[in-house]
Amino acid sequence: MTADTITIETDEAVRFSAYRALPEAGTGPAVIVLQEIFGVNRHIREVCNFYAEEGYVVIAPDLFHPFEPCIELGYEPADFEQAFDYFKRLDVERAVADIGATVRAARALPEVTSKPGKGDVGVVGFCLGGKLAYLAAAHCDVDAAVGYYGVGIDDALDLADQIRCPMALHFGGLDQFSPPETVDKIRAAFADRDDVQLFVYDNADHAFNRWGNDHYNPGAARLAHTRTLAVLRAALGPHYDLAGLADHHFELEFAARDVDATMQTMVAEPYVNHVPTMTGGTGHDNLKRFYKHHFIPKNPADLQMKPISRTVGVDRMVDEFVLCFTHDCEIDWLLPGVEPTGRYVEIPFVAIVTFRGDKLYNEHIYWDQASLLVQIGKLDPTGLPIAGIETARKLLDKEQPSNDLMPNWATSADKE
Incomplete structure (x- = not known):
C-alpha cells in the first residue's frame, strides 16, 4: 500500500x-x-x-x-x-x-x-x-x-x-x-x-x-x-476467492516447493504457527528462513492430504484433513529433533488460514501430537487416553468404533 x-x-x-x-x-x-x-x-x-x-x-x-x-x-x-x-x-x-x-x-x-x-x-x-x-x-x-x-x-x-x-x-x-x-x-x-x-x-x-x-x-x-x-x-466488496488463493499458496509450498513464490502470496509481515510444536515464523525474514530451511525441503516424498471439510468465511478459511506420510526424513516443523523412523503415519489436521485482502496473513495449524508420537513408536499409549492411527481412521470412516478409550462406557449399556 x-x-x-x-x-x-x-x-x-x-x-x-x-x-x-x-x-x-x-x-x-x-x-x-x-x-x-x-x-x-x-x-x-x-x-x-x-x-x-x-x-x-x-x-x-x-x-x-x-x-x-x-x-x-x-x-x-x-x-x-x-x-x-x-x-x-x-x-x-x-x-x-x-x-x-x-x-x-x-x-x-x-x-x-x-x-x-x-x-x-x-x-x-x-x-x-x-x-x-x-x-x-x-x-x-x-x-x-x-x-x-x-x-x-x-x-x-x-x-x-x-x-x-x-x-x-x-x-x-x-x-x-x-x-x-x-x-x-x-x-x-x-x-x-x-x-x-x-x-x-x-x-x-x-x-x-x-x-x-x-x-x-x-x-x-x-x-x-x-x-x-x-x-x-x-x-x-471487494470479493476475494479465498479458497483459490489458499490452494495456490499450498501448491507453491508442497508441489512446486518454491520459497520465493510462496512468500509472494503473503502480506509483507506474515506469520505461521504450528501450534503443537510452536514452529513457524513471525515477520517476512523469519518466516522465509523457516520456509527455506525447515519446512519446504523438510517434507516426506509421499506426503499427501486427504480432505475432510473446508469452511470459508469473510477473512479466513478452515481446512480439516488427514495428513499421510512415511517418516523417511527429519521433519523439522512436525517432529523437530526426531530421527526418521520409516513408519507410516496418518493424523488429523486443522489449518486456519487468515487473509488480508488477497494475501495470506497467518496460518494457525493444529494436530494431535500424541497420536503422531504413538504412530512413530515414541510414546507408549498403554494406560493413557490416546490412540494412534485409529484417530485418523475414525475421522475418515464414522463407522469405526467409538469410546474404546473410555473404560466407563460399558457401565451405561443397560441405562436409558
Whole structure:
C-alpha cells in the first residue's frame, strides 16, 4: 500500500487535510476512518494502512481542524487532558458536515471504484469516531457504517429511523463509558432491524481495538475486525476467492516447493504457527528462513492430504484433513529433533488460514501430537487416553468404533 495526504473542501469552501492510504491494487471501494479524541495520530494512520491491506481506499479526515490543523496526540496524562478538552468543545454538527464532505470527495476520486450492486463508501469509527460513524449513517449517505465503542450513541437514538445502510456497533463488556444498560437501550432501538448488528465483547474494555494500549484485547479486536469486514464486504466488496488463493499458496509450498513464490502470496509481515510444536515464523525474514530451511525441503516424498471439510468465511478459511506420510526424513516443523523412523503415519489436521485482502496473513495449524508420537513408536499409549492411527481412521470412516478409550462406557449399556 501507499499513503499520502489529500485536501478536502466543504461546500462552504473550508479546506482541511486527510490521510489517505491506497491498496496495492491502487483502486477499490472507500472506507472513511473516523478518529478518536486524539486526532489523526499514528494509531489512526496504522488503522488506515490496515484497511488498505484489506483492499480499500482509506481516508481519515482531520476532524479537529477547527481548533488547529493536524492535531496529533499521544496517550500520556497531558495528552488525555487536552484530548478531552477538544472532545468537549467539538462542534458535532460541523464534524458531521466535514464527514459528508469527505464522503463526497471520496466518491469523486478516480481511485474509488464499485462493482454492480455494491456501494462505494463506508465509514468505520472509534470512540468519538464510533458515535460519528453512527451519525454519518444517518446524515452522510454512506453505504455501510461500523462504530467501535461509540460514546453517546444512546443520546441520538431519535435518528434510528434515518439509518438505512447496514451497520455494526462494537462495545466492550467492561466499558464504563457504555455500560450494559446503555448497550441494551441501543439494542432495543434496532430490535427489528436485521441489517443492524450490535456486538458485546465480555472481557473487553473501552479502546479494546487500540493496539499498544493497556486496554487492547487481541481476541476481541480480531473478532470485531472479522465482523466489521463482513459488513463492509457485503455492502462494498471487494470479493476475494479465498479458497483459490489458499490452494495456490499450498501448491507453491508442497508441489512446486518454491520459497520465493510462496512468500509472494503473503502480506509483507506474515506469520505461521504450528501450534503443537510452536514452529513457524513471525515477520517476512523469519518466516522465509523457516520456509527455506525447515519446512519446504523438510517434507516426506509421499506426503499427501486427504480432505475432510473446508469452511470459508469473510477473512479466513478452515481446512480439516488427514495428513499421510512415511517418516523417511527429519521433519523439522512436525517432529523437530526426531530421527526418521520409516513408519507410516496418518493424523488429523486443522489449518486456519487468515487473509488480508488477497494475501495470506497467518496460518494457525493444529494436530494431535500424541497420536503422531504413538504412530512413530515414541510414546507408549498403554494406560493413557490416546490412540494412534485409529484417530485418523475414525475421522475418515464414522463407522469405526467409538469410546474404546473410555473404560466407563460399558457401565451405561443397560441405562436409558
